[in-house]
Amino acid sequence: MEKEETPGTILFVDDESSILEIAQEYFEHKGYRVLTASNGVEALKIMEHESVSCCFTDINMPEMNGLELAEHIRRKDNTVPVIVMTGYPSLENTIRTLKNGVVDFLIKPVNLNQMNLCVKRVLRERRLFVENLLLKEEVARKAQLESLNRDLETRVTELGALNRIMGAFTSVPESGDVFRRLVDMAQDLCGAGKAWFYVINDLFPFPREVVASQGCLPGSGGPEPALADLLREVAEDGLPFLLGKNSGTTRFSGITGSAMVVPLKIREKVFGLLYLVRDRFRDDFSDKDLYYASAMATHAAYAIENLALYENIYENLFATLYAFVSAIEAKDAYTHQHSDRVAALSVALGRRMGLDAESLDVLLFAGRLHDIGKIGVRDEVLLKPGRLTDAEYDAIKAHPVIGAGIVGKLGLWSREQEIILYHHERYDGSGYPKGLAGKEIPLLARILSVADAYDAMASDRAYRKRMPEHEIFLVMKQARARQFDPEILDLFLQMAAEGTLPA
């Protein structure tokens, strides 16, 4: 529907052509556009491609009479007013005209002036009617738009929440962190006052508290008996559970609000439960809250499963590599357990320097594997008691690169790989394989280098006896800032003087 130019288009329908002619001349003179038809069928045909503001029609016409035409027009566009012109205004006709949505009728012979007033009135009414309709449409469109916007916002919020949930549990280093994140996120996203994670499985048939959200009193380890029963029921069913304020939570002392219990499963087996409560002054948890909590539980469970798999693979791999190192050292009576001692010394030094637990772990693993590249060096070179030729020395010097290659091929442990690669670099840049200098050499490699050199001098070798301690320290001091990072060396010597180095 569109607003049309005033004054408008009038359609006259009558089988008497003289009436059409008079009306056409009169209204065109007044500036109207005038269309004419000699019966209803013709009129409808015109209206298929012409926009009409109002229609005057006779009643008795061949093919389609005026009342049928009025009915058709009403169905096609109920904003077009129809005025009936009749010579016989019977009561019956009057009633029928009004039923068909005719807005007025004029008695023939029509008075042109009267007709003009009628046109002005119906067109004004029509304009108001159309404006009102347009307004209503606009209001409806606006309401629809607002509702769509609200829907969209909800979707976006939901999607954002799910993204957060997924993101929270990828790349979590330890299972303990997964559970901590789970309760913190549940508290935040589900608007829980408090959140707990309980372990429950074949090993622990009685639920045991692992972690609670901030603001919870430190747990005594297990829930009170009534709650424990509920938790065990959920663990058995394996289905999430939502309790409203008025649905029985009162059976637990201290909890009078709404609560949710969501199981965590690995391969359909429940191994733990997320338990959330909200106090009674707030609304109950909704289905959406339960949906979020379930999504979190699912992703946390995946993370736990992945960590378990990864830790298993990691341990297996390490055990295999370590076995290689032991095999190399076993061939050489002199280097027996050298790697273990280097690892222990490096960790002690690192701890004294205040390194974090992860770095100490890296030092321990790298220490034990640092010479794994010697697998690639021939035995007659590796175990040769006398002086090495240049070629033989070059072969030995390849071991950091070979070792880093072995660990790197497994696609794990980039930090360990770095230490293995650079453990023979020297602080003044004269080491191998890259000739890195100073702080270019990774910190952990600089630490390991001190421990490695010390242990080499402090143990018997094929070509010499072990050196006395004071001599070792003298040699090391002379290599300060040449072979060794001066700060690390100073700390090492200080620990030696205090007797705090591992035996």
Ligand SMILES: [Fe+2]
């Ligand atoms: Fe080495």
